[in-house]
Amino acid sequence: EPEVTQTPSHQVTQMGQEVILRCVPISNHLYFYWYRQILGQKVEFLVSFYNNEISEKSEIFDDQFSVERPDGSNFTLKIRSTKLEDSAMYFCASSGLGEQYFGPGTRLTVT
Amino acid sequence: KNEVEQSPQNLTAQEGEFITINCSYSVGISALHWLQQHPGGGIVSLFMLSSGKKKHGRLIATINIQEKHSSLHITASHPRDSAVYICAVTPLGSARQLTFGSGTQLTVLP
Numbered sequence: 001e002p003e004v005t006q007t008p009s010h011q012v013t014q015m016g017q018e019v020i021l022r023c024v025p026i027s028n029h030l031y032f033y034w035y036r037q038i039l040g041q042k043v044e045f046l047v048s049f050y051n052n053e054i055s056e057k058s059e060i061f062d063d064q065f066s067v068e069r070p071d072g073s074n075f076t077l078k079i080r081s082t083k084l085e086d087s088a089m090y091f092c093a094s095s096g097l098g099e100q101y102f103g104p105g106t107r108l109t110v111t
Numbered sequence: 112k113n114e115v116e117q118s119p120q121n122l123t124a125q126e127g128e129f130i131t132i133n134c135s136y137s138v139g140i141s142a143l144h145w146l147q148q149h150p151g152g153g154i155v156s157l158f159m160l161s162s163g164k165k166k167h168g169r170l171i172a173t174i175n176i177q178e179k180h181s182s183l184h185i186t187a188s189h190p191r192d193s194a195v196y197i198c199a200v201t202p203l204g205s206a207r208q209l210t211f212g213s214g215t216q217l218t219v220l221p
Contacts, residue, residue, distance in 0.1 A: 055206030
């Protein structure tokens with residue numbers, strides 16, 4: 001069964017450093033998403049991506065965040081200058097016209 | 112403003128019991144999703160529905176669009192059903208993204 005994969009599973013970084021979280025969506029999907037979940041809180045939408053551009057972004061997705069689909073398979077989330085409050089689980093998801101399929105998540109710890 | 116409310120927040124049941132988790136939402140939606148989050152954090156989609164009722168194995172999801180309410184039922188519950196169940200909606204006019212509820216922690220005891 002096709003699945004969404006994410007790397008790394010856990011990333012530890014120092015405040016102010018740049019991180020890139022990587023995702024490989026399901027190959028025939030057209031819509032891609034990033035969500036985050038701070039420990040103990042609900043999942044929050046960050047950004048959606050379709051046809052090589054951002055479809056919608058939340059208030060959380062400010063100038064320190066960017067997304068890219070650099071080739072036909074990867075979908076990345078870059079955080080330029082990490083803050084302590086960026087510590088969270090980051091989930092990538094992809095979909096066709098129906099339900100979304102989630103990756104296993106990347107746990108980002110900013111120290 | 113909480114657009115998606117779930118109840119109860121926590122639920123403990125004995126194996127074999129019939130379980131109901133409720134979800135209310137305040138915005139117009141194009142679809143409602145029920146998701147399961149495992150203790151390790153992974154999220155699995157259980158149902159996506161925009162009307163009526165869907166069934167998959169022991170799981171049943173219903174939605175009442177007029178009342179802005181959905182329920183997830185689990186029949187003959189089993190300890191392996193223990194997880195967080197999350198209701199999420201795709202708001203009308205959005206680019207398919209999900210707005211999540213806070214989840215219901217279900218524990219099924221043997």
